[in-house]
Amino acid sequence: MNKAYDVLIIGGGVNGCSIAYQMSKRGYRAAVLEKTRVGAEASSAAAGMLGAQVEIKENGPFFDFARKSRDMFSELVPELEETSGIPVSYVRNGMLKVAQADTEVNHLLDMLAFQKKAGERAEWRDPNEISVQEPNIKGDIKGALYIPGDGQVKAKELTQAYARGANLLGADIYEFTPVTGLLEENGRINGVTTPSGCFYAEHVVLAGGASTDLIPTAQTYIPSMIPVKGECISVKPAKPIMKATIHASDLYLVPKPGGTIIIGATEQNGRMDKPVSAGAVQELLSKAIRLVPDLQNAEWIEAWSGVRPQTIDGMPYLGAVSIKGLWMAAGHYRNGILLSALTGEWMADLIEGTAENEEWIRAFDPLRLKEGKEDLVETNH
Ligand SMILES: Cc1cc2nc3c(=O)[nH]c(=O)nc-3n(C[C@H](O)[C@H](O)[C@H](O)COP(=O)(O)OP(=O)(O)OC[C@H]3O[C@@H](n4cnc5c(N)ncnc54)[C@H](O)[C@@H]3O)c2cc1C
Incomplete structure (x- = not known):
């Protein structure tokens, strides 16, 4: 089985499913490839706090990103509940x-x-x-x-709602489909391998939570997770x-x-x-x-x-990595539920090429840390 999409998202956690939801809303053909079940890992363990002010200790791009994400929930939740039929409390x-x-x-x-x-x-x-x-x-x-x-949701239900919403807007959600490798052609990533065949897309997003750097062959291009x-x-x-x-x-x-x-x-x-x-x-x-x-x-x-x-500096990795076609959306640490709303939109903006906030582009650049950059340069030669 070989399948082709505009965007493939590896990992069916809250962030992967939010990205799929936003990409589908914008009319892209998206698919989520999940190793086991949607929300099987951190996204179902979370307490569901939307703690932008309680969690983030200083002013700066991370605080701005977090409070914007928190504030999105008052409009996003009714929309998501209506689209998916899943209440998120x-x-x-x-x-x-x-x-x-x-x-x-x-x-x-x-x-x-x-x-x-x-x-x-x-x-x-x-x-x-x-x-x-x-x-x-x-x-x-x-x-x-x-x-x-600051408020809260039920984290497991929110993850399911993003996934179901994305699905009803046209995304395919493949459970029990572990990604076993990235496919590279002419200097860009254009797909992935799985036990059930290859999947192809113009954009591949690594959203595997704490296991993102364990996705086979991904580590060549991305910083490690902690x-x-x-x-x-x-x-x-x-x-x-x-x-x-x-x-x-x-x-x-x-x-x-x-x-x-x-x-x-x-x-x-x-x-x-x-x-x-x-x-x-x-x-x-x-x-x-x-x-x-x-x-x-x-x-x-x-x-x-x-x-x-x-992540090493406590802020998520959101953006392009060192090879064309490959993106990363991981490293949300204690705040992945809170940050999921804007992560979906921000990644969709980046992939579409419409992202404008230069401060966020720099602050969350997966290659921002010198150590990471040196490693990547070495491994890519
Ligand atoms: C105890 C606890 C409490 C928390 N409380 C809160 C809270 O109150 N508020 C808050 O905002 N955050 C909280 N968090 C943090 C939050 O849960 C995470 O930041 C968030 O769930 C990360 O989501 P994710 O989608 O990036 O990763 P995950 O939910 O881990 O999803 C990644 C998915 O990728 C899949 N995957 C991995 N490798 C592959 C592969 N090779 N192929 C296919 N799929 C793959 C995994 O199976 C997994 O389903 C808490 C976390 C914990 C542990």
Whole structure:
């Protein structure tokens, strides 16, 4: 079986499927080639926070990209839900980023200052105000940054919605179709090999998350990924015990529509294995119960893990690589759900040749890091 498309996207995670959705909306023939099932990896492990302000610590192109992506969800979600028929449980319930030590207060005040300067809504809460806003938070809290504009979705459903939406707009989604190599002709990539045959396209996008550099033969052209394993748990209190998402320096509690609370997440650099350790469950539960003691009465639901795709400088790789026809959209680390909305549009703009924001082109250029560039130059000779 040989098939031809305008664009082939390798990886059916939230970002690959968002790119397929946007390319299909613009009338391109797109296909997603997924090793197992759509959303099988990090995109179904995510807590679903759209935490542009809670996650990004300084002003700059990454903050601009993240908040633009977050703001897209209010229009994108109704469109996506209508196109796909899949509800994604989008709520803008705000986030409370708490300081549990004096040193964290200064850090959060710096975040407050830069975010206000950038025109975003952010408010300071002293301990008394916190106990009025979220009475179930206990312990020695020094203050908190309240961010009304950050929200959340259900990550697995969002990924499925992008995929189904793309499919209904004309994209083909091939599950259980691992890409085994890139095809090169006359100095450009023009397709891929899989066990079910070759696929050809003018553009091939590498969107394999933490495994992007493990796609056979891709490593010649792209920087390496840094896998960061994360474990999460969820519980369900008998009645709601928090309104906003609560963020601490090493913990978050995300109240989902339906009543469960996701508690996350561990961070283990360099790990790609799947099992959830008993120690991780104990650590997450005890930190969460220290912050919100009522959680000890909640019903246990489940535990899971996923692998975040990290990059050397913490920003995603979005753009062309060192050979014509090949693109990369990976390295979204802790924020791939948040960044998925704009990743789809931005990659479509780049591929179409209509991308105008020079600052983003430079900031997210997959070849921006000197070390990466030297490696690529060497391997390409
Ligand atoms: C515990 C945890 C909590 C998180 N919470 C949040 C959160 O609250 N908010 C947020 O924004 N982000 C969060 N993240 C991060 C987010 O999940 C990731 O950044 C995002 O899912 C990455 O999406 P992706 O599409 O790039 O990669 P993935 O979801 O990993 O998808 C890549 C796909 O490529 C496929 N693939 C790989 N190799 C091949 C091949 N050779 N051939 C074909 N297919 C291939 C894989 O099977 C996979 O399905 C969290 C991550 C974890 C682990």
